[in-house]
Amino acid sequence: MSMGLTIMVTGALVAASCGFLGCFLILRRMAMLGDAISHAVLPGIVIAFLISGSRDSLPMLLGAAAFGLLCTFFIQSLRSQGVQSDAAISVTFTALFAIGVILVSLYTRQVDLDLDCVLYGEIAYVPWDTLSLFGHNIGPKAIWGVGTAFLLSLLIVGLFFKEFKIVSFDPQMAAALGIPVLLIHYLLMGLVSVTTVASFESVGAILVVAMLTVPSATAYLLTDRLETMLAISVGAGILSSLFGYWLALVFDASIAGSMTVAAGTFFLLAFLFSPLHGVVTRWLIRRRLRTATAVDHR
Amino acid sequence: MKRIHSPVSIRDLSVAYHRKPVLRDIQFDAPEGKLIGIVGPNGAGKSTLIKAMMNLLPLTSGDVKIYGKPYKEQRDLVGYVPQRESVDWDFPTSALDVVLMGRYGKLGWFRRPKAADREFAMDCLDKVGMADFAKRQISQLSGGQQQRVFLARSLAQDARIYFMDEPFVGVDAATEKAIIRLLNELKAQEKTVLVVHHDLQTVREYFDWLLMLNMRQIAFGPTSWVFTADHLQKTYGGRLTVLPELPDPVAVTR
Numbered sequence: 001m002s003m004g005l006t007i008m009v010t011g012a013l014v015a016a017s018c019g020f021l022g023c024f025l026i027l028r029r030m031a032m033l034g035d036a037i038s039h040a041v042l043p044g045i046v047i048a049f050l051i052s053g054s055r056d057s058l059p060m061l062l063g064a065a066a067f068g069l070l071c072t073f074f075i076q077s078l079r080s081q082g083v084q085s086d087a088a089i090s091v092t093f094t095a096l097f098a099i100g101v102i103l104v105s106l107y108t109r110q111v112d113l114d115l116d117c118v119l120y121g122e123i124a125y126v127p128w129d130t131l132s133l134f135g136h137n138i139g140p141k142a143i144w145g146v147g148t149a150f151l152l153s154l155l156i157v158g159l160f161f162k163e164f165k166i167v168s169f170d171p172q173m174a175a176a177l178g179i180p181v182l183l184i185h186y187l188l189m190g191l192v193s194v195t196t197v198a199s200f201e202s203v204g205a206i207l208v209v210a211m212l213t214v215p216s217a218t219a220y221l222l223t224d225r226l227e228t229m230l231a232i233s234v235g236a237g238i239l240s241s242l243f244g245y246w247l248a249l250v251f252d253a254s255i256a257g258s259m260t261v262a263a264g265t266f267f268l269l270a271f272l273f274s275p276l277h278g279v280v281t282r283w284l285i286r287r288r289l290r291t292a293t294a295v296d297h298r
Numbered sequence: 299m300k301r302i303h304s305p306v307s308i309r310d311l312s313v314a315y316h317r318k319p320v321l322r323d324i325q326f327d328a329p330e331g332k333l334i335g336i337v338g339p340n341g342a343g344k345s346t347l348i349k350a351m352m353n354l355l356p357l358t359s360g361d362v363k364i365y366g367k368p369y370k371e372q373r374d375l376v377g378y379v380p381q382r383e384s385v386d387w388d389f390p391t392s393a394l395d396v397v398l399m400g401r402y403g404k405l406g407w408f409r410r411p412k413a414a415d416r417e418f419a420m421d422c423l424d425k426v427g428m429a430d431f432a433k434r435q436i437s438q439l440s441g442g443q444q445q446r447v448f449l450a451r452s453l454a455q456d457a458r459i460y461f462m463d464e465p466f467v468g469v470d471a472a473t474e475k476a477i478i479r480l481l482n483e484l485k486a487q488e489k490t491v492l493v494v495h496h497d498l499q500t501v502r503e504y505f506d507w508l509l510m511l512n513m514r515q516i517a518f519g520p521t522s523w524v525f526t527a528d529h530l531q532k533t534y535g536g537r538l539t540v541l542p543e544l545p546d547p548v549a550v551t552r
């Protein structure tokens with residue numbers, strides 16, 4: 001695979017898997033959860049590093065995923081005790097991130113663990129970080145990691161689609177029907193954790209947070225059906241990463257930054273011109289109605 | 299000897315939030331095939347009682363039986379209409395889709411709603427006069443229409459007992475009539491319906507039986523027996539004005 005193609009495929013996979021799960025986060029008003037998880041995993045990464053003593057990805061991925069889940073568990077516990085949702089999210093992730101910062105400052109004097117390189121990957125380096133199996137180079141690690149996370153999300157949400165839907169819309173009714181609301185909640189949180197961790201290690205935190213929220217917010221403006229919203233969100237994410245890569249080439253700018261800008265541009269277009277909820281569309285309709293009434297009164 | 303179980307049988311039920319008691323000493327056997335109103339002032343614990351009966355919150359003490367068994371074993375027999383404000387109506391889904399959710403309990407894991415479920419859901423929408431709005435996104439419906447969609451969803455549960463939390467709040471006259479017609483149809487099919495209700499003016503007209511509630515159980519019985527000035531005074535305290543010029547005292551809440 002050529003370098004450019006590898007970067008585009010990685011970006012598209014990150015965008016697709018984040019866009020897919022992001023829909024459920026937006027609908028449950030937990031859009032900032034990706035941001036929270038991407039910070040809260042820091043102590044997990046440091047602890048994994050201290051235990052394994054190496055900078056291998058797998059132990060770090062497991063440590064990060066464990067703390068991602070722990071973060072969502074703390075948030076849920078605080079919420080169920082009556083703490084506001086946004087307060088619960090920010091209290092939890094800042095506390096966990098701070099613990100991570102302390103751990104880094106305590107232990108990295110002896111060892112080489114650079115915050116930037118562990119936490120905030122750079123998508124431009126993806127093609128060089130390859131995985132080998134039985135001595136064969138099987139391609140970029142990021143594609144395997146994010147691809148697996150995406151397939152896992154598709155599989156689990158596909159199997160439990162009606163449960164995910166009713167738990168997002170009406171958790172009380174779901175509980176009354178005997179659907180294990182908390183289990184479905186943690187299934188979603190687990191998928192978000194794994195996807196976030198698999199993605200940001202290779203492409204950087206900003207791109208992950210952006211792809212978890214922006215394409216799904218765009219899709220929300222363009223449709224009134226959950227199934228369509230999921231499809232549009234995945235599509236908008238993929239388009240953003242392709243268009244963003246092209247922007248980055250043209251302006252010789254940061255790739256992740258350009259992909260995020262592209263996603264933001266699509267959102268702005270939907271916000272203004274969506275046939276259902278667009279600001280300009282609604283204004284045009286109002287103006288047409290006003291003209292029609294004015295003519296009637298003449 | 300075969301014992302006939304009451305649809306809903308409650309013994310010594312108490313519920314507390316953070317050590318503060320919300321409901322105490324609730325005890326009744328609901329008769330089958332009746333429309334039962336639950337009335338009481340704000341904060342009397344009416345919604346809490348409904349949720350407690352369906353295991354949606356932990357009981358401090360006591361015991362709830364649905365046809366003689368715990369709720370967990372009898373879910374299929376109970377239909378639920380939650381308060382309309384309890385969900386986000388901007389959710390991207392259609393009226394028919396919401397009604398289909400009533401079928402999820404019967405479907406079980408891994409199974410998708412089939413054509414037969416869709417037809418059933420359409421019939422339920424039709425029964426509340428909403429068949430023409432099946433494809434409509436739910437935020438585009440009026441408050442009364444949204445309430446009817448919730449009623450249709452409970453019908454889709456195809457239950458024997460229905461718990462309805464304030465179905466009459468904020469609905470138009472047409473919806474109120476539609477709900478009353480529906481309640482009477484359910485009664486004609488020997489179903490038992492418990493309805494949290496606010497408007498004391500209509501209590502006598504709508505409900506056969508009444509549970510009067512203000513954190514404790516004030517009265518339970520046929521409306522004509524228990525809907526008295528004395529019980530109303532105990533339920534609502536000073537917040538109640540009795541209009542004495544009518545032959546029967548009719549109460550108005552503030």
